Amino acid sequence: MEGEKASVVSAMDVEKGGVVTGGTPRASGSARSFGVAFDKVRWTPQSSGGCPCVRGKKPREWILSSITGYFEPGTLTAIMGASGSGKSSLLDILAKRKTQGTVEGRIFYGENPLTTDFARRHVGYVEQSPSLIANLTAEEMLLYTAALQRPAGEDPAWQKSEIHKLMDRLGLLGRKDVIVGDALAKGLSGGETKRVTIALGMIREPAVLYLDEPTSGLDSATANEIMKLVKDIADDDRTVATSIHSPTAFCFGLFDNLFLLASGRVAFFGRAAEAEEFLGTVGAARDLSYTTSEWLVELLAQPSSLAKITDGYEKSGLARENDEKVRRLQNMESPESGGAAAGGRRRRPVAETKKSFFQEVRALVKFRTPRNYTDGAYLGSRIGDKILFMLVIVSLYWGKGKPEGGASYASSMQVLPSVLFMVVVLPAFGAAGYMPSLMMERPIFVRERADGNYKVISYLLYKVVEEFVVTVPVSLLFCVVIYYGVGMHGSLALFWLIFLVTQNIGIVLAYLVAAFSPSVDSANAFLPCYVTLCLFFVGLLIPYGEIPVYWSWFTYITFLRYSWTALMMNEFQGRDIPFDVLGLFSIPSDESKWAYFGYTCIFYPVFFLGAYLIMSFRKYVKR
Numbered sequence: 001m002e003g004e005k006a007s008v009v010s011a012m013d014v015e016k017g018g019v020v021t022g023g024t025p026r027a028s029g030s031a032r033s034f035g036v037a038f039d040k041v042r043w044t045p046q047s048s049g050g051c052p053c054v055r056g057k058k059p060r061e062w063i064l065s066s067i068t069g070y071f072e073p074g075t076l077t078a079i080m081g082a083s084g085s086g087k088s089s090l091l092d093i094l095a096k097r098k099t100q101g102t103v104e105g106r107i108f109y110g111e112n113p114l115t116t117d118f119a120r121r122h123v124g125y126v127e128q129s130p131s132l133i134a135n136l137t138a139e140e141m142l143l144y145t146a147a148l149q150r151p152a153g154e155d156p157a158w159q160k161s162e163i164h165k166l167m168d169r170l171g172l173l174g175r176k177d178v179i180v181g182d183a184l185a186k187g188l189s190g191g192e193t194k195r196v197t198i199a200l201g202m203i204r205e206p207a208v209l210y211l212d213e214p215t216s217g218l219d220s221a222t223a224n225e226i227m228k229l230v231k232d233i234a235d236d237d238r239t240v241a242t243s244i245h246s247p248t249a250f251c252f253g254l255f256d257n258l259f260l261l262a263s264g265r266v267a268f269f270g271r272a273a274e275a276e277e278f279l280g281t282v283g284a285a286r287d288l289s290y291t292t293s294e295w296l297v298e299l300l301a302q303p304s305s306l307a308k309i310t311d312g313y314e315k316s317g318l319a320r321e322n323d324e325k326v327r328r329l330q331n332m333e334s335p336e337s338g339g340a341a342a343g344g345r346r347r348r349p350v351a352e353t354k355k356s357f358f359q360e361v362r363a364l365v366k367f368r369t370p371r372n373y374t375d376g377a378y379l380g381s382r383i384g385d386k387i388l389f390m391l392v393i394v395s396l397y398w399g400k401g402k403p404e405g406g407a408s409y410a411s412s413m414q415v416l417p418s419v420l421f422m423v424v425v426l427p428a429f430g431a432a433g434y435m436p437s438l439m440m441e442r443p444i445f446v447r448e449r450a451d452g453n454y455k456v457i458s459y460l461l462y463k464v465v466e467e468f469v470v471t472v473p474v475s476l477l478f479c480v481v482i483y484y485g486v487g488m489h490g491s492l493a494l495f496w497l498i499f500l501v502t503q504n505i506g507i508v509l510a511y512l513v514a515a516f517s518p519s520v521d522s523a524n525a526f527l528p529c530y531v532t533l534c535l536f537f538v539g540l541l542i543p544y545g546e547i548p549v550y551w552s553w554f555t556y557i558t559f560l561r562y563s564w565t566a567l568m569m570n571e572f573q574g575r576d577i578p579f580d581v582l583g584l585f586s587i588p589s590d591e592s593k594w595a596y597f598g599y600t601c602i603f604y605p606v607f608f609l610g611a612y613l614i615m616s617f618r619k620y621v622k623r
């Protein structure tokens with residue numbers, strides 16, 4: 001496959017003249033060089049749809065208006081502007097990451113119009129505050145991302161050696177075994193975390209790399225180092241643009257081009273070295289007590305002078321030249337582009353990196369599951385409650401299921417339905433414990449989906465497989481101890497299967513609730529509410545036959561009803577006892593317990609599908 005062995009890090013390792021890193025030689029900049037051209041781009045947070053009578057006559061407020069420019073391969077463009085001027089919004093639009101509002105204008109990458117698929121394959125995006133997986137080490141974080149983003153057939157050993165080269169180049173190799181960490185568990189420092197995020201943006205070898213404030217929160221020396229790395233990336237024929245708030249003089253010297261934004265309009269676009277002279281021509285005289293970058297920051301922070309500058313730019317010859325160049329690039333008539341628009345070279349086909357969902361699930365399980373399985377908090381919350389309730393049930397009901405063991409028939413007939421009731425209710429309530437994991441991980445899920453790391457189905461399958469593996473031994477222990485401790489009858493295997501399935505239905509129910517809930521609080525309110533309502537309709541608190549007709553519909557969406565009925569049938573069907581226990585609870589004695597087990601199972605795919613559809617179509621990020 002072309003490019004299969006193309007270096008993960010060739011951007012870093014290529015010596016001028018085109019040499020290689022561990023893999024097959026790659027001529028410098030020979031493949032996947034795209035320039036970016038954008039013409040009269042504007043954006044409003046208001047959506048375009050809807051009936052005007054509902055929307056009202058409120059005119060649209062354009063946060064960005066008439067933004068025209070281009071980024072060329074081999075150049076580093078800095079986007080500067082005051083806070084709120086639209087820097088991040090512009091990058092989001094160019095990377096197809098805006099999820100709200102209306103975008104107008106034309107955006108081309110080479111000869112390709114911008115699409116989500118194109119952006120996922122060719123555009124790297126280094127977020128300002130990326131969500132990383134806190135319990136992975138720096139090395140694992142990169143290997144994990146490489147396993148998801150690199151072509152399927154790539155040799156993992158080769159991938160690992162390339163990742164090590166990338167880490168070495170980014171000054172991370174000595175810190176490869178340090179966990180990424182978060183606010184609660186300290187791991188990498190802020191500067192090291194930024195390097196990891198830049199490395200993440202480079203793993204797919206994107207032709208275009210956007211960075212949103214890569215130096216924010218860093219000291220000047222670290223900021224300079226980071227920007228040197230960014231400049232190196234651009235020097236390898238990549239198209240690189242970064243938003244930056246207050247660059248040091250050193251950083252400013254690294255910029256090839258400068259894009260100044262003022263209240264969503266262009267105040268200057270051209271060679272960084274020519275900005276000062278141009279601004280002088282539109283009446284913004286340089287204050288010599290500042291460095292150029294400091295002066296620009298001061299200038300852009302003064303709203304009173306900005307309209308004059310943006311008006312001056314829009315009427316300038318420079319703006320006309322830029323417009324003209326963008327039009328040439330988009331029409332693919334640029335002599336310097338050789339027919340490939342926006343300054344890009346003719347590119348060869350890119351290695352197909354799409355993976356099957358099975359390969360994605362395997363990568364997710366390989367890197368994330370071992371960490372979870374060795375995390376005491378993760379396992380404790382999944383095993384602890386089962387062990388506790390198992391001990392409570394056994395100590396309370398020891399031997400009471402067998403009348404011949406001392407308990408009277410009457411007591412035994414009361415005890416067994418109650419124990420079975422608790423056996424189905426516990427995993428349903430316990431499901432609340434699975435919601436936070438999905439909700440806390442939502443920012444990671446959102447970033448990884450935006451990076452095109454996996455499909456929703458792969459992520460959900462990984463989650464359920466990871467949980468299922470834990471539930472198998474835990475539920476087996478729980479069921480064996482209770483079965484023999486209480487003194488049950490019927491099939492132990494079916495008893496266990498019903499409990500196992502009920503527990504896993506609880507898990508996917510938790511995922512479904514987590515998928516549609518806007519916050520952990522609302523999810524925590526909804527799930528116990530639904531489960532508690534279900535308790536009334538299980539069949540123990542009120543026999544089915546006595547449930548009022550206007551509530552009967554609810555019994556059909558009470559999965560606990562089916563699992564409890566199957567357990568009751570398993571326990572009492574065919575037993576020679578002087579009580580008609582099943583009849584007492586309106587449970588048909590002549591129907592198959594396996595059929596009720598089957599009805600229970602149906603809830604699993606239904607809840608799973610619900611969670612999948614919501615996670616696929618819901619926009620979790622408003623940006």
Ligand SMILES: Nc1ncnc2c1ncn2[C@@H]1O[C@H](COP(=O)(O)OP(=O)(O)OP(=O)(O)O)[C@@H](O)[C@H]1O
Binds near residue numbers: 088
């Ligand atoms: N989804 C959105 N809905 C409504 N307003 C938004 C949305 N996204 C951005 N804005 C507004 O657009 C303006 C530009 O925001 P943006 O984040 O692009 O600015 P910025 O220049 O990157 O700022 P900073 O340097 O502080 O990060 C701000 O006023 C912001 O509140």
